[in-house]
Amino acid sequence: xxxxxxxxxxxxxxxxxxxxxxxxxxxxxxxxxxxxxxxxxxxxxxxxxxxxxxxxxxxxxxxxxxxxxxxxxxxxxxxxxxxxxxxxxxxxxxxxxxxxxxxxxxxxxxxxxxxxxxxxxxxxxxxxxxxxxxxxxxxxxxxxxxxxxxxx
Amino acid sequence: xxxxxxxxxxxxxxxxxxxxxxxxxxxxxxxxxxxxxxxxxxxxxxxxxxxxxxxxxxxxxxxxxxxxxxxxxxxxxxxxxxxxxxxxxxxxxxxxxxxxxxxxxxxxxxxxxxxxxxxxxxxxxxxxxxxxxxxxxxxxxxxxxxxxxxxx
Numbered sequence: 001x002x003x004x005x006x007x008x009x010x011x012x013x014x015x016x017x018x019x020x021x022x023x024x025x026x027x028x029x030x031x032x033x034x035x036x037x038x039x040x041x042x043x044x045x046x047x048x049x050x051x052x053x054x055x056x057x058x059x060x061x062x063x064x065x066x067x068x069x070x071x072x073x074x075x076x077x078x079x080x081x082x083x084x085x086x087x088x089x090x091x092x093x094x095x096x097x098x099x100x101x102x103x104x105x106x107x108x109x110x111x112x113x114x115x116x117x118x119x120x121x122x123x124x125x126x127x128x129x130x131x132x133x134x135x136x137x138x139x140x141x142x143x144x145x146x147x148x149x150x151x152x
Numbered sequence: 153x154x155x156x157x158x159x160x161x162x163x164x165x166x167x168x169x170x171x172x173x174x175x176x177x178x179x180x181x182x183x184x185x186x187x188x189x190x191x192x193x194x195x196x197x198x199x200x201x202x203x204x205x206x207x208x209x210x211x212x213x214x215x216x217x218x219x220x221x222x223x224x225x226x227x228x229x230x231x232x233x234x235x236x237x238x239x240x241x242x243x244x245x246x247x248x249x250x251x252x253x254x255x256x257x258x259x260x261x262x263x264x265x266x267x268x269x270x271x272x273x274x275x276x277x278x279x280x281x282x283x284x285x286x287x288x289x290x291x292x293x294x295x296x297x298x299x300x301x302x303x304x
Contacts, residue, residue, distance in 0.1 A: 030203070031183045031190070036230065038183070038190060038203075049201075049217070051182070051190075053230060063223050065201070071215050078188065078205060 004052070004062040005116045007134045009125075011099065013110060016128035018099060022086040025100075028079025032142040039141075040075045043087075047072030058134050059119055081105075081145050095123055105148030111139060156204070156214040157268045159286045161277075163251065165262060168280035170251060174238040177252075180231025184294040191293075192227045195239075199224030210286050211271055233257075233297050247275055257300030263291060 027041040036053040049067045054060040067075075076082065084104050090097040095114055102109040111133070114123060133139045138147060179193040188205040201219045206212040219227075228234065236256050242249040247266055254261040263285070266275060285291045290299060 030188065036182065051227065061226070063219070063227060065217050065219060067215070067217060074213070075203065075215060 004060050005058060005119055005121075006113050007058065007116065007132060008139060009112045009114075009132050009134075010130040011110050011112050012128050012130050016099070016126075018101070019088045019090065022088040022101070024084070024086050026076070026082055026084050027141065028076050028082040029142055029145060030075065030078050032145070037142050040072050040079065042069070042072050042076070045069070049075070083141055083145055090126075092124065092126065097126070102144070102149065105150050106144050107150065109144070109149040156212050157210065157271055157273075158265050159210065159268065159284060160291060161264045161266075161284050161286075162282040163262050163264050164280050164282050168251070168278075170240045170253070171242065174240040174253070176236070176238050178228070178234055178236050179293065180228050180234040181294055181297060182227065182230050184297070189294050192224050192231060194221070194224050194228070197221070201227070235293055235297055242278075244276065244278065249278070254296070254301065257302050258296050259302065261296070261301040 023044050025041060025043050027039055030038045030040065035055050036051065039048075039050040039052065041048045041050065047067055047069050049065050049072075051063040052060050082104075083102070083106065085100045085102045085106070088099040088101070090099060092114075095116070098113045098115075100111050100113070102111075112129065116123065137143055138152075175196055177193060177195050179191055182190045182192065187207050188203065191200075191202040191204065193200045193202065199219055199221050200216055201224075202214060202216040204212050204214050234256075235254070235258065237252045237254045237258070240251040240253070242251060244266075247268070250265045250267075252263050252265070254263075264281060268275070289295055290304075
């Protein structure tokens with residue numbers, strides 16, 4: 001089963017220079033149960049359907065398929081609300097930090113994620129990293145749709 | 153939006169000679185809400201993920217994607233229960249009758265479906281057709297999983 005092992009952190013914005021180029025992401029959830037979700041995401045000119053399962057945010061199963069843009073647009077209409085954010089990627093040794101700068105109802109929120117190959121993999125914490133929020137469910141995108149950052 | 157326009161009938165088994173070759177289908181639902189469902193189906197050596205939306209059984213939107221067999225097997229594990237049936241196809245002019253012979257908890261149930269290009273399309277009813285059940289939700293596969301034919 002394809003696993004997604006991710007750790008998530010807040011950042012210190014004044015210490016981080018974002019790359020010039022980011023990718024705009026628009027995504028919604030057709031289902032968003034505590035233990036499984038179906039996400040529709042438009043990333044630039046590509047679009048994806050993703051099933052995520054499991055309760056542990058550090059370690060979830062992920063099934064992702066590219067789908068036609070027209071389908072993604074039709075399926076996004078079925079989603080109650082959407083998340084819009086711009087993703088910036090910062091390489092670090094063999095890993096990649098993904099910095100998500102949220103817009104809309106979540107404007108003001110910036111999180112950094114790193115994808116690992118095992119839960120115990122070591123990696124360096126850049127100086128612009130603030131505290132870890134991997135296990136705080138309110139930072140999950142499925143939760144940010146229901147309880148956006150602007151309402152916290 | 154890709155539409156699926158189908159009409160569903162019971163059959164008179166003593167009047168129908170099934171084709172020799174049928175295709176075994178195993179399917180489950182990760183979500184099965186009244187207005188939308190996500191189905192995982194294994195059909196022979198191929199497997200599919202299908203989102204169906206809409207309340208009108210005669211006319212639903214359908215988004216179907218082929219997925220790797222390994223993913224389908226992993227995703228079927230997430231489904232509470234499964235439907236097993238063998239599908240036989242009978243051509244009729246430019247249309248196709250699909251005859252589903254159910255097994256397991258739905259053994260004894262046989263339904264015939266015909267896919268149309270519009271709700272008003274005319275077609276001939278073979279002599280082996282019994283009454284129409286298009287609008288009887290208990291014959292939906294999502295319902296047959298929860299309330300199988302053997303318990304009616």
